[in-house]
Amino acid sequence: MHPRDQTIFALSSGRLPSAIAIVRLSGPHAGAALQTLAGKIPPARMATRVMLREHQGEPIDDAVVLWFPGPASATGEDVVELHVHGSRAVIATLFSVLAVTPQLRPAEPGEFTRRAFENGKIDLTEAEGLDDLIHADTDRQRRQALRQLTGLLGDRARSWREQIIQAAALIEAGIDFADEGDVPAELIAPALSRIERLLTDIQSVLSAQGRAERLRDGLTVVIAGPPNAGKSTLMNQLAQREVAIVSPHAGTTRDLIEVQLDLEGYPVTVIDTAGIRETNDPVEQEGVRRARDRAAQADLVLWLAEDDQVAEPQEDVPVWLVRNKIDLPTFEGVGTGLAPSESPLFEISARSGEGLPALLKALVGFARDYFGSTESGLITRERQRTLLSETAAALRRSIAAVNLGEELAAEELRIAGLALGRLLGRVDVEDVLDVIFREFCVGK
Ligand SMILES: Nc1nc2c(ncn2[C@@H]2O[C@H](COP(=O)(O)OP(=O)(O)OP(=O)(O)O)[C@@H](O)[C@H]2O)c(=O)[nH]1
Numbered sequence: 556m557h558p559r560d561q562t563i564f565a566l567s568s569g570r571l572p573s574a575i576a577i578v579r580l581s582g583p584h585a586g587a588a589l590q591t592l593a594g595k596i597p598p599a600r601m602a603t604r605v606m607l608r609e610h611q612g613e614p615i616d617d618a619v620v621l622w623f624p625g626p627a628s629a630t631g632e633d634v635v636e637l638h639v640h641g642s643r644a645v646i647a648t649l650f651s652v653l654a655v656t657p658q659l660r661p662a663e664p665g666e667f668t669r670r671a672f673e674n675g676k677i678d679l680t681e682a683e684g685l686d687d688l689i690h691a692d693t694d695r696q697r698r699q700a701l702r703q704l705t706g707l708l709g710d711r712a713r714s715w716r717e718q719i720i721q722a723a724a725l726i727e728a729g730i731d732f733a734d735e736g737d738v739p740a741e742l743i744a745p746a747l748s749r750i751e752r753l754l755t756d757i758q759s760v761l762s763a764q765g766r767a768e769r770l771r772d773g774l775t776v777v778i779a780g781p782p783n784a785g786k787s788t789l790m791n792q793l794a795q796r797e798v799a800i801v802s803p804h805a806g807t808t809r810d811l812i813e814v815q816l817d818l819e820g821y822p823v824t825v826i827d828t829a830g831i832r833e834t835n836d837p838v839e840q841e842g843v844r845r846a847r848d849r850a851a852q853a854d855l856v857l858w859l860a861e862d863d864q865v866a867e868p869q870e871d872v873p874v875w876l877v878r879n880k881i882d883l884p885t886f887e888g889v890g891t892g893l894a895p896s897e898s899p900l901f902e903i904s905a906r907s908g909e910g911l912p913a914l915l916k917a918l919v920g921f922a923r924d925y926f927g928s929t930e931s932g933l934i935t936r937e938r939q940r941t942l943l944s945e946t947a948a949a950l951r952r953s954i955a956a957v958n959l960g961e962e963l964a965a966e967e968l969r970i971a972g973l974a975l976g977r978l979l980g981r982v983d984v985e986d987v988l989d990v991i992f993r994e995f996c997v998g999k
Pocket residue numbers: 781782783784785786787788789800801802803804805806807808809828829830831879880881882883903904905906907
């Protein structure tokens with residue numbers, strides 16, 4: 556039996572227990588399963604209250620159910636939604652009944668979305684947008700994912716593909732037309748200008764892409780510095796909870812500790828590290844190694860120091876010197892002048908919070924520069940970027956080939972069209988599909 560002939564079910568809402576849980580079914584036997592559970596098929600797309608029952612008639616739960624006959628459903632198949640009380644016992648009973656219902660089986664991760672894609676309900680860029688939307692932590696990420704989900708990239712790619720086909724048609728018409736001698740310039744010129752316009756368009760989308768991809772992945776800020784500088788104290792302040800152990804004992808933090816922050820909509824990962832110093836303790840040595848390693852990969856290092864300590868320079872990573880413990884009477888202050896003149900300098904008390912607003916404001920500014928204006932960013936994934944780059948390269952080759960031979964130019968256009976087809980998931984992408992849909996959660 557083809558996997559699509561099976562009817563799948565999964566919990567599509569969040570962690571139990573919860574007030575309400577939604578179990579979704581999709582496939583040719585969804586209706587029969589609903590009939591068995593509810594004793595009837597309610598009117599399509601109308602929330603209907605029913606008592607769900609086991610096969611022997613024992614009640615399972617007082618539920619609200621929805622019946623979406625295909626193809627006008629999210630997956631394009633017959634879909635049932637069961638809104639039940641979100642207790643583990645209700646779900647366990649319901650699942651045990653569904654599991655023994657013929658032709659039904661639990662869904663694989665992403666299988667609902669995969670079916671929607673395979674039934675032509677969404678293209679691949681929209682599926683990726685859906686995945687991003689589910690995993691969006693901040694408002695900006697949500698807006699970006701939504702743009703992708705509503706098919707902005709897909710729409711552009713479809714229109715590019717049409718223009719490529721038109722240009723190819725012009726060139727091919729020329730080839731047929733002029734079987735002896737050259738293709739008339741009247742046919743080549745409009746095709747060429749079409750391709751050039753297209754290339755400019757794709758290149759501008761490509762150059763705006765880095766930012767959108769970054770927004771998806773977030774910005775990494777590493778707090779580093781000597782032991783006892785107050786790194787973990789600052790970490791807890793930024794996280795606004797006690798994520799890291801603070802103690803007067805130098806060498807407290809050994810592992811990397813991460814928190815995700817939403818800085819005015821920008822996703823920022825802050826990482827607390829072990830204090831950097833020479834030590835004979837092998838565990839602490841490993842901590843110091845990890846700290847240095849992580850700092851080298853960061854987008855920004857906050858070098859926390861006491862008083863006149865200087866920052867360890869980083870290759871390719873900006874470092875801000877942050878002098879902590881300004882509340883101590885022994886604090887000397889700015890006068891020591893040991894910060895490298897070009898790098899920003901902050902003075903804070905991680906304990907009292909003094910100076911933190913200025914540091915936070917600077918971090919938001921850094922994030923804003925880093926992410927840039929992402930409103931124009933259409934590309935959010937490596938896969939999309941690679942395929943668009945391939946399209947652009949083929950277009951460039953086809954422009955270059957026009958004078959060498961029209962067949963060559965037409966062949967390059969075909970390659971460009973194929974790359975766009977892959978972007979939309981309409982061409983030989985089985986292997987890609989497995990990778991993409993595996994990342995989804997069960998029930999999606
Ligand atoms: N007075 C004062 N004490 C602070 C401040 N920040 C941290 N401390 C104290 O300094 C000590 C070390 O703080 P931690 O946050 O553990 O320092 P750390 O840099 O994480 O230390 P390691 O993990 O051991 O490298 C603790 O006793 C803190 O209470 C501050 O702004 N003012």
